Amino acid sequence: MQYIDLHSMTQANTTSAHALSSQNTSSSAALRHDWSLEEIQNLLQQPFNDLLFEAQTIHRQFHAQNEVQISSLLSIKTGACPEDCGYCSQSAKYNTALERERLLPLEEVIEKAKIAKSNGSSRFCMGAAWRNPTDKNLDKVIDMISAVREVGMQTCVTLGMLTDQQSQRLKDAGLDYYNHNLDTSPEFYGNVITTRTFQDRLDTLQYVRDKGINVCSGGILGMGEKATDRASMLQQLANMPQHPESVPINMLVQIEGTPLFGADGIDSIEFVRSIAAARILMPMSQVRLSAGRHEMSDEMQAMCFFAGANSIFYGDKLLTTENCETNDDLALFSRLGIKPSEVELGQTDLIKAEACHS
Ligand code: SAM
Numbered sequence: 001m002q003y004i005d006l007h008s009m010t011q012a013n014t015t016s017a018h019a020l021s022s023q024n025t026s027s028s029a030a031l032r033h034d035w036s037l038e039e040i041q042n043l044l045q046q047p048f049n050d051l052l053f054e055a056q057t058i059h060r061q062f063h064a065q066n067e068v069q070i071s072s073l074l075s076i077k078t079g080a081c082p083e084d085c086g087y088c089s090q091s092a093k094y095n096t097a098l099e100r101e102r103l104l105p106l107e108e109v110i111e112k113a114k115i116a117k118s119n120g121s122s123r124f125c126m127g128a129a130w131r132n133p134t135d136k137n138l139d140k141v142i143d144m145i146s147a148v149r150e151v152g153m154q155t156c157v158t159l160g161m162l163t164d165q166q167s168q169r170l171k172d173a174g175l176d177y178y179n180h181n182l183d184t185s186p187e188f189y190g191n192v193i194t195t196r197t198f199q200d201r202l203d204t205l206q207y208v209r210d211k212g213i214n215v216c217s218g219g220i221l222g223m224g225e226k227a228t229d230r231a232s233m234l235q236q237l238a239n240m241p242q243h244p245e246s247v248p249i250n251m252l253v254q255i256e257g258t259p260l261f262g263a264d265g266i267d268s269i270e271f272v273r274s275i276a277a278a279r280i281l282m283p284m285s286q287v288r289l290s291a292g293r294h295e296m297s298d299e300m301q302a303m304c305f306f307a308g309a310n311s312i313f314y315g316d317k318l319l320t321t322e323n324c325e326t327n328d329d330l331a332l333f334s335r336l337g338i339k340p341s342e343v344e345l346g347q348t349d350l351i352k353a354e355a356c357h358s
Pocket residue numbers: 087088089127128129130131158159160161180181183219220250251252253254255291292319
């Protein structure tokens with residue numbers, strides 16, 4: 001298996017990165033889908049500078065080096081979720097003092113999308129606290145997707161498990177991305193969630209992939225998992241037949257009342273290492289520095305961008321918890337010389353199947 005020639009890519013500039021991210025990659029690199037756990041563990045354990053150098057070098061071959069894609073989040077249905085995800089403020093099983101809210105009216109969603117767009121976000125992600133949407137609920141979400149597209153933004157939804165037919169309906173509605181995280185390794189999974197299986201998640205992702213919707217899938221670090229679990233989760237993502245177009249890496253936001261409140265967090269250097277490994281394993285994917293930025297120093301975020309993170313959630317709120325202040329994000333971008341990436345609507349982000357087979 002041929003892998004990326006590190007020596008040919010140190011001079012990559014913005015123009016070539018754009019050319020590559022428009023999927024003209026098959027001649028320059030072969031993306032791998034056969035990583036062993038041991039290889040990933042070795043990658044994660046390299047000397048920090050070597051790991052970051054490799055990640056940044058690969059980053060420059062595939063992406064504009066000083067650009068970060070920005071998405072905004074909106075919880076369209078909050079709380080009272082029947083699932084038992086041990087990290088989540090929205091599970092009905094835990095006493096988290098969260099106020100539940102029914103599905104938001106369409107007008108409110110449009111208004112929030114317009115605000116997000118005027119603040120510079122290119123993608124609007126709508127999340128619902130459901131195990132899975134009913135077909136009636138999906139009708140309403142489809143209206144939201146159409147309306148947000150009319151606002152001129154890319155759309156993403158995260159609604160829980162889907163059927164094959166529901167995935168087709170979302171594709172027909174013009175949905176750009178579906179977010180469904182693996183959350184953690186298959187080995188640690190049972191410590192976090194018992195009401196749906198790891199395989200259920202893979203099944204939903206397969207339906208979404210088969211319909212040609214961009215896949216957004218990643219996980220959460222800092223839930224008390226071991227380093228092997230982080231390697232194993234990354235292995236699951238990297239060995240998918242096609243890498244997710246977007247890979248959100250969340251740092252657990254600890255919620256009082258949930259089983260994971262008080263879990264052993266993750267060391268910041270270990271977190272940056274995981275971002276770097278995600279970049280190396282999935283060179284063409286957007287790696288999103290997701291929940292938990294609020295707890296990170298500017299320096300830690302800067303390290304994550306250097307390690308290859310090139311997407312964030314922007315806006316004062318995530319789904320139910322605080323995000324960084326937008327002014328702070330803009331100030332950090334300015335200090336780092338980072339620009340929000342411009343997204344052409346209608347452009348496909350799908351990583352072409354042929355680019356993924358060597
Ligand atoms: N209910 C849907 C589902 O679980 O598929 C969609 C919403 S759910 C909140 C989306 C993802 O957000 C979860 O899979 C998890 O990875 C992430 N998430 C939720 N709560 C979090 C927390 N407290 N800290 C970090 N990430 C979290």
